[in-house]
Amino acid sequence: MTNNISASCSIPLPDEQQPGLAYIHVERLSKRFSDKPDSLGLRDLSFELEEGNITAIIGESGSGKTTLLRLIYGLLKPDTGMVYFKGRKIPNPEDKLIPGHESMRLVSQHFDDLNTYANVWDNVASRLSNTNLQEKQEKTEIALSSLNILRLARQRVADLSGGERQRVAIARALVTGPEVLLMDEPFNQVDASFRDHLQRDIRKIVDEIGLTVIMVSHDPAEVLAMANALLVLKDGQLMASGSPKRLYNDPPNGYTARLLAKSNVLVAEEMAALLPEVTIEGKEMIIHPEWIQIIESENEAMFTIQAILFKGFYEEIVLSRNTLELRCINHFPNRYQVGQRVMIEIVDYKVFT
Numbered sequence: 043m044t045n046n047i048s049a050s051c052s053i054p055l056p057d058e059q060q061p062g063l064a065y066i067h068v069e070r071l072s073k074r075f076s077d078k079p080d081s082l083g084l085r086d087l088s089f090e091l092e093e094g095n096i097t098a099i100i101g102e103s104g105s106g107k108t109t110l111l112r113l114i115y116g117l118l119k120p121d122t123g124m125v126y127f128k129g130r131k132i133p134n135p136e137d138k139l140i141p142g143h144e145s146m147r148l149v150s151q152h153f154d155d156l157n158t159y160a161n162v163w164d165n166v167a168s169r170l171s172n173t174n175l176q177e178k179q180e181k182t183e184i185a186l187s188s189l190n191i192l193r194l195a196r197q198r199v200a201d202l203s204g205g206e207r208q209r210v211a212i213a214r215a216l217v218t219g220p221e222v223l224l225m226d227e228p229f230n231q232v233d234a235s236f237r238d239h240l241q242r243d244i245r246k247i248v249d250e251i252g253l254t255v256i257m258v259s260h261d262p263a264e265v266l267a268m269a270n271a272l273l274v275l276k277d278g279q280l281m282a283s284g285s286p287k288r289l290y291n292d293p294p295n296g297y298t299a300r301l302l303a304k305s306n307v308l309v310a311e312e313m314a315a316l317l318p319e320v321t322i323e324g325k326e327m328i329i330h331p332e333w334i335q336i337i338e339s340e341n342e343a344m345f346t347i348q349a350i351l352f353k354g355f356y357e358e359i360v361l362s363r364n365t366l367e368l369r370c371i372n373h374f375p376n377r378y379q380v381g382q383r384v385m386i387e388i389v390d391y392k393v394f395t
């Protein structure tokens with residue numbers, strides 16, 4: 043009789059492999075923090091991630107991005123649901139003495155585990171054992187080279203810039219050869235002008251060694267250029283998932299459009315006011331800024347230019363009519379003036395019911 047108990051139990055043991063699951067498979071994952079009853083935590087998240095991809099978790103502040111990253115790594119115990127890595131359940135802190143999956147490495151926002159008084163080489167090399175000193179030397183050199191910081195090897199971490207420290211933290215995470223690299227806001231402390239280089243270096247490492255990267259970000263420009271897949275979170279719920287291109291061009295909701303494209307989001311009355319000649323059934327309309335074209339017209343001016351924001355090679359123009367405000371892009375700086383009255387053409391829009 044007692045043997046039947048394990049046979050009829052449907053909850054897999056931590057080490058039991060589930061066949062047919064994706065590289066990372068997340069199933070009905072929920073997490074609440076009991077000490078913060080008002081926090082929404084994470085609610086019923088299910089998705090799959092492919093090997094060798096860069097996935098970005100994006101969402102407003104407090105939407106649960108870091109919590110999800112920590113659950114994937116095994117630093118938190120979910121209330122319900124599970125995370126599987128290569129078909130096996132990720133052990134949580136109750137299953138394991140030292141939390142964190144051994145095939146994964148997490149680079150936190152504040153480089154907590156760097157020894158700022160030690161030099162770059164020692165920070166990276168100290169992750170490796172002394173059993174084979176030549177291998178230790180070689181692996182450390184490869185990690186520093188791939189992050190382009192070999193020239194900084196003898197410098198103290200305390201003397202480095204935020205961007206250089208980030209490179210050391212990533213090299214330190216990669217030197218032990220993890221299969222998955224998790225990064226929390228990796229470009230936060232990197233100057234905008236150096237971000238692009240670091241992003242390209244990470245992309246190169248991913249392509250060369252087949253690393254899988256999951257990163258948290260709140261910067262749409264960053265994720266559009268870098269990620270193969272996006273997970274969009276709002277108040278602990280998964281609002282959208284898919285490739286950056288698909289989610290940008292065809293967002294499934296206004297939240298995703300606003301996050302990725304700084305889209306104009308209009309409610310029903312605003313839609314009717316904007317396009318009175320068209321019957322639109324829906325609760326919400328989105329118009330990406332580049333879907334609005336300004337037409338200079340003296341006769342039928344309908345919108346007033348409220349503000350012109352300098353963005354370098356383009357301008358962001360704020361237009362208004364009564365209480366309706368729209369933002370659009372202008373690629374011909376200095377063509378318009380604040381206060382000027384213009385017409386607009388809506389090239390495209392999407393409506394959500």
Ligand SMILES: Nc1ncnc2c1ncn2[C@@H]1O[C@H](COP(=O)(O)OP(=O)(O)OP(=O)(O)O)[C@@H](O)[C@H]1O
Pocket residue numbers: 075077078081082083101102103104105106107108109110260
């Ligand atoms: N250890 C914790 N104890 C209690 N509440 C927590 C804890 N960690 C996160 N929370 C709460 O869970 C919610 C989600 O937090 P989380 O840090 O995951 O969001 P986030 O999207 O990463 O935010 P941000 O972009 O501001 O870093 C927030 O309301 C937060 O206060």
